[in-house]
Amino acid sequence: MATVRDFLEKINIRAHIALSEPMAAHTSFAIGGPADALVRPRDPGSAAVLLAGARAEGIPLFLLGAGANILVGDRGIRGIVLDSFALRAVAPGGPGPGRGKVLVAEAGLPMDELCLEALARGLGGLESFAGMPGSVGGSVFMNARCYERELSELLLWVEALLADGRTERIAMRREEWGYKRSPFMPGGSCSGAFILRAAFGLEPADPPALACVMRGRRADREAKGHYRLPSAGSVFKNDRSLGRPTGKLLDELGLRGRRIGGAMVSPWHANIFVNAGGASAADMMALVELAMGEANRAFEARLENEVIFVGEF
Numbered sequence: 001m002a003t004v005r006d007f008l009e010k011i012n013i014r015a016h017i018a019l020s021e022p023m024a025a026h027t028s029f030a031i032g033g034p035a036d037a038l039v040r041p042r043d044p045g046s047a048a049v050l051l052a053g054a055r056a057e058g059i060p061l062f063l064l065g066a067g068a069n070i071l072v073g074d075r076g077i078r079g080i081v082l083d084s085f086a087l088r089a090v091a092p093g094g095p096g097p098g099r100g101k102v103l104v105a106e107a108g109l110p111m112d113e114l115c116l117e118a119l120a121r122g123l124g125g126l127e128s129f130a131g132m133p134g135s136v137g138g139s140v141f142m143n144a145r146c147y148e149r150e151l152s153e154l155l156l157w158v159e160a161l162l163a164d165g166r167t168e169r170i171a172m173r174r175e176e177w178g179y180k181r182s183p184f185m186p187g188g189s190c191s192g193a194f195i196l197r198a199a200f201g202l203e204p205a206d207p208p209a210l211a212c213v214m215r216g217r218r219a220d221r222e223a224k225g226h227y228r229l230p231s232a233g234s235v236f237k238n239d240r241s242l243g244r245p246t247g248k249l250l251d252e253l254g255l256r257g258r259r260i261g262g263a264m265v266s267p268w269h270a271n272i273f274v275n276a277g278g279a280s281a282a283d284m285m286a287l288v289e290l291a292m293g294e295a296n297r298a299f300e301a302r303l304e305n306e307v308i309f310v311g312e313f
């Protein structure tokens, strides 16, 4: 703990810093013990100093977006959580391919705000992502997917701080992206990089028509209970070889409404697990393991987590 504090005093960056910060306040599950320190740089330069310094001193770093796809352990996160929250600028990036236009957004901008920005400029492409919780950076990392559209379909380039501290503009190489897969994940060519900004190629479109689609997406999520209780969306990925969505498979096992402590398989969608009140990470993990075990026994299915487990459990 002293090392993290000493390090943060020494580097003198423009940032909001909180020590022993409860991660439950920074995740959509509302679960998670304290991070040794949570740091919100106010500009990309400060993020670069933090990232390079922490790596040089061997201080572990976790890169945080909006916390909508993570389960943080009850004992929290050792080292520093580098939070993109304050990096929220969005601006036009000039002409894009064909008739298109480019919108460039910083990592901490909520996806929903990016959608609204595109709408205000009469640019189409992003409307399927309206209402999805999450930041631009986290959604690029996850290659978020909504209503059959993947974010990587719209990406032109990503600017990131690489693990060695250099800032690099990374062009799209389609083969590195796939279903819930991006080059920023462990094992990828940009693993460990902090996404600073992303450029999206969008097409001119009629604003009332765009607004109508966006309203529809939000209403659909509302009707499906996405915002009813704290969750991280789908817990498991889909697996085509199983012939049906994972939610359907968990349904067949009668898991809707199953509870361990405060963690519950939502009664309205079996692949969405919720914090029904006072859930610990241990409760949620136990419920995840129970579902995996039952799916394996009944269908010989090996479910793969979509939610990322972070920190000490």
Ligand SMILES: Cc1cc2nc3c(=O)[nH]c(=O)nc-3n(C[C@H](O)[C@H](O)[C@H](O)COP(=O)(O)OP(=O)(O)OC[C@H]3O[C@@H](n4cnc5c(N)ncnc54)[C@H](O)[C@@H]3O)c2cc1C
Pocket (backbone or CB within 6 Å): 028, 062, 063, 064, 065, 066, 067, 068, 069, 070, 084, 107, 132, 133, 134, 135, 136, 137, 138, 139, 140, 141, 142, 143, 144, 145, 146, 147, 184, 193, 194, 195, 196, 226, 227, 231, 232, 233, 234, 308
């Ligand atoms: C109600 C609900 C509905 C959802 N519906 C969908 C859906 O339809 N489709 C879908 O794909 N997802 C969905 N999700 C999951 C979630 O919204 C997405 O995965 C989202 O893209 C996560 O973004 P985030 O900023 O919250 O990432 P976080 O949860 O903060 O982080 C996720 C991963 O990204 C990494 N990361 C975050 N920011 C950066 C950065 N700047 N640089 C490098 N790495 C970074 C983190 O280290 C972590 O490994 C849903 C979640 C909820 C709660």
